[in-house]
Amino acid sequence: MGGSGSGRWGSDRGKVEHMLHLDIAQLQRMGLFRTVAMHVGWPNGARISVVRLARDSLRLLYRYRSHEGEAWCDVDERISITTTQQRLGGERRWFRCPTCERRVRILYAGPGFKCRQCHRLYYSSQSEGSADRANRGMFKIVKRLDPNEHFNNLPRRPKNMRWWTYKQLLQRYERYDTQWASAAMRRYGLRR
Numbered sequence: 495m496g497g498s499g500s501g502r503w504g505s506d507r508g509k510v511e512h513m514l515h516l517d518i519a520q521l522q523r524m525g526l527f528r529t530v531a532m533h534v535g536w537p538n539g540a541r542i543s544v545v546r547l548a549r550d551s552l553r554l555l556y557r558y559r560s561h562e563g564e565a566w567c568d569v570d571e572r573i574s575i576t577t578t579q580q581r582l583g584g585e586r587r588w589f590r591c592p593t594c595e596r597r598v599r600i601l602y603a604g605p606g607f608k609c610r611q612c613h614r615l616y617y618s619s620q621s622e623g624s625a626d627r628a629n630r631g632m633f634k635i636v637k638r639l640d641p642n643e644h645f646n647n648l649p650r651r652p653k654n655m656r657w658w659t660y661k662q663l664l665q666r667y668e669r670y671d672t673q674w675a676s677a678a679m680r681r682y683g684l685r686r
Contacts, residue, residue, distance in 0.1 A: 625677035
């Protein structure tokens with residue numbers, strides 16, 4: 495027990511929340527399909543040039559290095575775009591993953607832009623225990639009641655919220671609190 499390879503499955507894989515990504519819906523809101531080229535930046539200072547080649551493809555120009563201290567590589571990558579018709583008219587654009595040809599909304603950076611499955615990424619919530627999940631649920635309710643709150647203390651009912659809605663949220667908060675408490679007691683051996 496506790497030897498090499500033990501622990502949660504997938505813990506060595508990257509998390510979606512920590513990856514640089516391109517979202518086609520965000521690019522569309524930024525006006526990419528009304529212009530020929532644009533620069534996209536991220537909070538960490540990374541930048542990428544996106545050039546629209548045709549209706550069904552983009553060209554990504556960026557610099558990449560796999561590890562700190564290695565030389566930078568200039569990358570010129572072509573990404574296909576496909577569309578689907580919407581029920582009430584119009585169309586929705588999708589990226590085609592260069593590796594698996596899957597239709598996706600978001601491509602993640604790495605050695606090349608690929609979909610979540612090809613990069614073997616997972617969401618943080620997929621590795622949460624029941625106590626973490628309950629804690630996150632309580633915090634979402636607290637944030638809904640008071641967006642400025644930074645702790646899991648249940649705030650008073652907002653002035654513009656109906657009592658029925660507040661009572662529903664309160665019941666859900668109490669269920670999460672009970673789930674969190676029982677998981678914490680199990681963790682410390684106070685309960686099975």
